[in-house]
Amino acid sequence: MVxxxxxxxxxxxxxxxxxxxxxxxxxxxxxxxxxxxxxxxGNCSCGTCRVFVAAEWFGKVGGPNELxxxxxxxHADRRDGERLSCQVTLxxxxxxxxxxxxxxxx
Amino acid sequence: MRLRGETEPxxxxxxxxxxxxxxxxxxxAADPVSFFRKAKESNPWIAGSNLGYWIHDYQAIKxxxxxxxxxxxxxxxxxxxxxxxxxxxxxxxxxxxxxxPPEQHAMLRTTFAKKFTPRFANQLRPMMQExxxxxxxxxxxxxxxxxxxxxxxxxxxxxxxLVGAPVEEIEGIRKSLETLGLAFSMDPNRVPxxxxxxxRLEKLVQRIIAxxxxxxxxxxxxxxxxxxxxxxxxxNVPERxxxxxxxxxxxxxxDTSKNVLTYTIRLLLDRPDLYERCAVDHDYCRKVLDExxxxxNPGSVPRFTDEDIxxxxxxxxxxxxxxxxxxxxxxxxxxxDDPDTFNPDREIDPAARPIPFxxxxxxxxxxxxxxxxxxxxxxxxxxxxxxxxxxxxYGWRPYPGAWGLKGxxxxxxxxxxxxxx
Ligand code: HEM
Numbered sequence: 020m021v022x023x024x025x026x027x028x029x030x031x032x033x034x035x036x037x038x039x040x041x042x043x044x045x046x047x048x049x050x051x052x053x054x055x056x057x058x059x060x061g062n063c064s065c066g067t068c069r070v071f072v073a074a075e076w077f078g079k080v081g082g083p084n085e086l087x088x089x090x091x092x093x094h095a096d097r098r099d100g101e102r103l104s105c106q107v108t109l110x111x112x113x114x115x116x117x118x119x120x121x122x123x124x125x
Numbered sequence: 126m127r128l129r130g131e132t133e134p135x136x137x138x139x140x141x142x143x144x145x146x147x148x149x150x151x152x153x154a155a156d157p158v159s160f161f162r163k164a165k166e167s168n169p170w171i172a173g174s175n176l177g178y179w180i181h182d183y184q185a186i187k188x189x190x191x192x193x194x195x196x197x198x199x200x201x202x203x204x205x206x207x208x209x210x211x212x213x214x215x216x217x218x219x220x221x222x223x224x225x226p227p228e229q230h231a232m233l234r235t236t237f238a239k240k241f242t243p244r245f246a247n248q249l250r251p252m253m254q255e256x257x258x259x260x261x262x263x264x265x266x267x268x269x270x271x272x273x274x275x276x277x278x279x280x281x282x283x284x285x286x287l288v289g290a291p292v293e294e295i296e297g298i299r300k301s302l303e304t305l306g307l308a309f310s311m312d313p314n315r316v317p318x319x320x321x322x323x324x325r326l327e328k329l330v331q332r333i334i335a336x337x338x339x340x341x342x343x344x345x346x347x348x349x350x351x352x353x354x355x356x357x358x359x360x361n362v363p364e365r366x367x368x369x370x371x372x373x374x375x376x377x378x379x380d381t382s383k384n385v386l387t388y389t390i391r392l393l394l395d396r397p398d399l400y401e402r403c404a405v406d407h408d409y410c411r412k413v414l415d416e417x418x419x420x421x422n423p424g425s426v427p428r429f430t431d432e433d434i435x436x437x438x439x440x441x442x443x444x445x446x447x448x449x450x451x452x453x454x455x456x457x458x459x460x461x462d463d464p465d466t467f468n469p470d471r472e473i474d475p476a477a478r479p480i481p482f483x484x485x486x487x488x489x490x491x492x493x494x495x496x497x498x499x500x501x502x503x504x505x506x507x508x509x510x511x512x513x514x515x516x517x518x519y520g521w522r523p524y525p526g527a528w529g530l531k532g533x534x535x536x537x538x539x540x541x542x543x544x545x546x
Contacts (some may be wrong), residue, residue: 056475059488060191062234066243067478089242093493124475125415 021109025052025070026119039111043104043118044068054120061105066090067125070107070118072100079112096121137440143173149311154524158456158465170437176206176311176525177427177446183460186449186480188436190426193227193485195434199427200224202446207313214308214323220365221373223487234490236360237370240352246493249287253501256282258542261509265539269516272533273387276502277303280382283498284375288350289342290333298375301325306380309425310523330371334364378491381423384522384529385481386499389417390506391533392467394515399469404507410500412469415479419455420467422481425525426451452528455479505542513537 020036023046027033037046047055047068056067063086072080077100083091087106091097104118144164147153153160161181164172170182177199180186190196201210201219209215218224222233239245257279264275281299285292301322308319333350342351350371357367393400393413403410426449434441441447456464460477473479482489489495513535520531 054475056478058478058480058482058484060193060485062486062488064238064241064488064490065482065492086238086242089239089244091243092247093243123473125473125478 021046021111021114021116023047023109023113024115024117026117027054028120028122037109039109041109043070043102043107043109043116045105046109047104054124055104056124057105059105063087063090063103063106066093066103068104069094069121069124070102070104071098071121072102073117073119074100076100076113076116076118080107080116094121135435135438135440138171138178138442138445141168141171141439143168143171143178146172146174146179148174148176148179148524151521151523154521154528157450157524157528158453161450161453162458171439174448177202177448178441179448179450181450181453181457183454183457183477183480185436186451186454187484189434189447190428190449191484192434193487195430195432196428196447197431198223198487199429199446202429203309203311203427206311207308207316209316209319212320213327214305214320217323217327217369217372218308221369222490223373227486230486232360233362233366233370234486236356236362237353238490240349240356241490241493243493246497249283249494250497250501252286253283253498254505256286257502257505261505261542265509268539269534269536272390272513272535273383273519273530274532276386276390277380277383279386279502280378280498281375284378287348288333288353288371288374289337289348290329294329298326298329299379302375302379305376306527307523309526311525312523326372326375327368330368330375334368334371374491377489378495380527380529382495382499384423384527385414385418385421385495386502387530387533388421389414389499389503390513390535391515391519391530392417392420393507394513394535396467397512399467400507400513403503407500407504409469410503410507411496414496414499414503415473416467416469416471418481419461419479420465421529422452422455422479423527423529424451424481424483425449425528426483426487448525449483450525451480451483452525455481508543509540510535510537511540 021039022034022036024034033052035050042061044055044057044061058067059065083102087103091101144167146160170185172179180189204210204215204218281295285295304318304322307315337350337354403413428447430441430443430445432443458464482492516536517534519533522529522531
């Protein structure tokens with residue numbers, strides 16, 4: 020299991036255990052983390068499962084892929100560490116990861 | 126799949142005493158929301174009809190429609206009901222992107238996804254602005270017109286520009302798209318005109334692809350058609366699939382965008398304050414459109430169950446035809462406060478977000494292009510057609526689709542384009 024801490028825009032926090040091999044989006048949804056909308060179900064089409072990866076995790080999580088980067092342009096509040104959680108696959112290496120959520124996904 | 130109430134006894138769909146909806150009647154198309162609300166009194170989420178079952182509860186739509194692996198698109202079922210299997214339009218409808226088996230669909234969609242991102246849509250904005258400006262230069266001096274007719278020329282002109290199609294064909298193809306859009310009104314009497322309309326569109330698409338292959342545009346001059354041709358070559362996409370895809374973009378983008386723009390203007394006719402704001406606040410136009418799309422959108426999504434599904438203690442047997450009513454889902458009283466009020470400033474709960482572009486693997490590929498073109502159009506329309514007023518009666522297009530207003534006569538005070546537009 021990979022432990023991930025989600026920090027909401029209002030400061031609420033929730034730590035979940037996700038199975039390695041699932042995407043961060045799937046793990047969040049399976050655990051009822053609010054704010055991960057994911058309308059397209061993980062197809063990198065809707066841009067509504069955005070998270071901001073904590074700075075110390077940038078290296079391990081890596082940056083957005085090409086398609087993801089073009090999707091992220093729908094948002095006005097761009098920030099370092101932004102990823103679509105459907106494009107991040109959980110692995111043991113990411114155990115302890117912290118991500119924060121935007122105020123809005125749209 | 127068992128999503129609720131593990132302990133309740135399960136019942137088969139056929140045993141339920143479901144309300145029957147006259148979806149094919151004109152009275153239904155004029156006010157489906159009231160019919161669905163009435164149906165809800167007998168069953169909170171599902172109703173029957175001559176065309177299949179209707180899932181009309183927002184939460185049920187979300188729960189079920191997102192289960193992509195348990196459903197399959199039912200466009201072949203529509204072709205069957207219309208007796209059009211084996212015809213060119215039938216073939217297209219059964220083989221278009223949305224109808225392909227999951228692996229093929231995923232491959233094709235991934236191949237072309239790069240051309241439908243928000244970045245790409247944003248790059249198209251200057252062209253969209255130029256298109257709507259040219260249209261308004263021609264139409265605004267009239268002082269009165271049928272807004273639906275005006276709106277119908279916009280998405281198709283954008284699409285023609287995107288693929289470099291010959292402008293003299295716009296009017297003919299617009300008529301074809303108008304006819305094709307009525308296919309899902311499920312009236313077999315329309316089938317002969319549907320075939321003629323499809324034939325015209327298919328010939329145009331085959332011609333523009335052949336011409337472009339012979340004379341590609343390169344560098345800055347390359348447009349969406351060059352990109353689609355190049356991408357299809359890189360991805361070894363068969364010619365027939367490339368043609369079907371371009372045909373589908375015309376079909377999928379036409380009356381969806383037109384009907385949304387027309388209905389949004391209908392809403393704004395009653396809210397001159399918000400309309401005024403659209404003229405000066407480009408970003409606010411996006412909010413107005415989002416709220417417009419909640420109150421109205423053209424789509425009912427047809428699916429077959431691909432296995433037995435148990436939902437809310439009801440067994441939906443494999444191969445049952447289900448229609449998901451995206452078009453009225455935003456009016457669900459359980460999901461939205463004060464659902465009939467047009468309020469672009471309403472707070473949207475991320476867990477109850479309107480779903481006009483559907484959900485899951487078939488979620489609208491064109492949504493970012495659609496949103497961009499509607500925003501650019503609304504912003505300029507509000508600047509050029511001042512103080513619009515409703516100038517007569519309007520009607521409704523057949524349900525389920527592509528549903529929307531039939532005609533919207535308006536009068537207004539023409540205004541010049543601002544110097545920087
Ligand atoms: C406001 C305008 C629009 C609305 C409300 C809308 C709505 C929808 C809906 C509900 C679906 C899902 C249908 C289903 O699952 O059976 C869909 C699919 C699709 N739409 Fe749109 N659409 C709009 C504009 C456009 C435009 C402008 C384009 C093209 C540029 C487009 C291209 C597509 C494509 C390619 C699909 C199929 C995706 C797939 O199967 O993977 N749409 N649209």
